[in-house]
Amino acid sequence: MIKITSSLLALVLAFSVRAASVDSLYPNLTDPSVINHAPYDSLMHGDKYETRKGKSDGSYNYCSMPHPTTSQYKEPEPVANGTVKANLTALLYIQRHQKRTAYNLFPYGENEHYDCSDAEPFLYMGASNSSQPKPLPVYAATYVDRQNPLYATLTNSTCQFPQLTVGGFLDGVQHGKELYELYGEKYHVIPSEPSKETVWLRSSTAPLTQGSAGGVLRGLWPHYNKPLPLHQQIDSIDSHEPSCDYMDTLKSASMSTKSWKKHLKVTESLRKELAHMLFTNNSDWNSDFDHYNDNFQARLCNGYKLPCDQSGSGKCVTNEQARQVFVAGDWEYNYYWVDRENVTEAIQLTSGLYIKDMLKQLQEVESGKSSLKYMHHFMHDGDIGPLAGSLGIRSLRWPGMASNIAIELWKTDKHQTYVRALYSGHTLQSRHGNMDWMPFHKFVHIWSQYVPRDFVAQCAQS
Known part of the structure; x- marks a missing residue:
């Protein structure tokens, strides 16, 4: 008989927490009927769609996704067990922005007053020449004029939709602090001060990602006060989200399959209930669950209640309806x-x-052509989803706020380079193989299969 000592019990409990944390990222989302499945339902309990309080336990939390931290991080198994001697030499980190207000407001306005009066989104440009005058720092102070005849169709708000909230900014600062504790203080791939030789930062052209970068980078370097370049490509040809007409054809094909039709059938009554209550009986709201997810998630993540019928009936979206919306959204992301x-x-x-x-x-870093050690990209859920899919993720829930992919380069004492890919703080469970310890050349081969042969020609297909 095994004697359960206090230390053994603690070990068992710790393992259980870690297993539950990983499981929450990878539910079975194959069958559209998952919205009625009890095992998946159990993952939706607790505060997973409300602002996280305290340290993350590593579980899926839409409002503030887990990321690599000193308390949760485990080295690649061959390094941890001493089979291989290796050092972490470089990090590519891609993350979604932190929490924000909604993109999608109801057609006849919102019953909540969104308050962003505590946020000061700064908008100004500077000149690189030190002899030029410096700009006066100005920030956007949003307000609503009740005399505006369009007022009734929006909401009484001091927010833009969308915009990063103060809570999102502060989450970003904490995110940066925790990244530095791990990758800076412990592994030394994030330097104590940024330099163009070792650090490269990129974002989309959206204020959401730029604002999120401001928070995370302040957390990384709390005492650094010089300007930093945040690289962006020209919006019209940005490679992170290029325009491609043929994508509409592919999406239409994906929405004519038996799986998609079953998804619509399973969720039909839910969509009718919501459309009747929220006056959203149009195709933009009912073709998929994107708009409902966006609106409900933004509310809960920022401390607002679920929406109510604005006709005065007193009916409001229930927790169960919201749960089904979130599960349906997860299924759609996994399907796409x-x-x-x-x-x-x-x-x-x-x-x-x-x-x-x-x-x-990555190839230039691995070959020694580049001296970069730390590359950080600030993007969107629409980037994290396909990137996770390209890495072969076994199951994909909606990538929550600040969801992230970390691609680590490890160099052995025999000068061999290995890749370790993490998704939201955990080794990515991949259909392509072992993402905990993969030879660099194999990783490059796998990821290269998702580079288009001829982007222009493929997008020109009819």
Whole structure:
């Protein structure tokens, strides 16, 4: 008989927490009927769609996704067990921005007053020449004029939709602090001060990602006060989200399959209930669950209640209806980027050019052509989804706020380079193989399959 000592019990409990943390990222999302499944339902309990209080336990939390931290981080197994001697030499880190207000407001306005009066989004440009005058720091102070005849169709608010909230900014600062504790103080791939030789930062052209970068970078370097370049590509040809007409054809094909039709049938009554209550009986709100997810998630993440019927009936969206909306949204994300038949081409035309950019950066670092050690990209859920799919993620829930992919380069004492890929702080469970310890050349081969052969020609297909 095994004697359960206090230390053994603590070990068992710790293992259970870690297993539960990982499991929450990888539920079975193959069958659209998952919204009625009890095992998945158990993952939706607790505060997973409300602002996280305290340290993350590593579980899925839409409002503040887990990320690598000193308390949760485990080295690659061959390094941890002493089979291989290796050092972490470089990090490519891609993350979604922190929490924000909603993109999608109800057609006849919102019953909540969104308050962003505590946020000061700064908007100004500077001149690189030190002899030029410096700009006066100005920030956007949003207000609503009740005399505006369009007022009734929006909401009484001091927010832009969307915009990073103060809570999102502060989450970003904490995110940066925890990244530095791990990758700076422990592994020394994030320097104590940024330099163009070792650090490269990129974002989309959206204020959301730029604002999020401001928070995370302040957390990384709390005492650094010089300006930093945050690289962006020209919006019209940005490789992270290129324009491609053929994507509409691929999406239409994916929404005509038996799986998608079953999804619509399973969720039909839910969509009718919500449309009747929220006056959202139009195609933008009912073709999929994107708008409902966005609106409900933004409310809960920022401390607001679920919406109510604005006709005065007193009916409000219930917790169970919200849960079903979130599960349906998870199923759709998994379907788009993991399960649909044309997923490889869809990823190629959505994120393939972006993957090509990152592969080049990694290859130059690995070969010694580049001295970069730390590359950090601030992007969107629409980037994290296809990137996770390209890495072969086994199951994909909606990538929550600040969800992240970390690609680590490890160099052995025999000068061999290995890749370790993490998703939201945990080794990515991949259909492509062992992402805990993969030879660099094999990783490059796998990821290269998602680079389009001829992007222009593929997008010109009719």
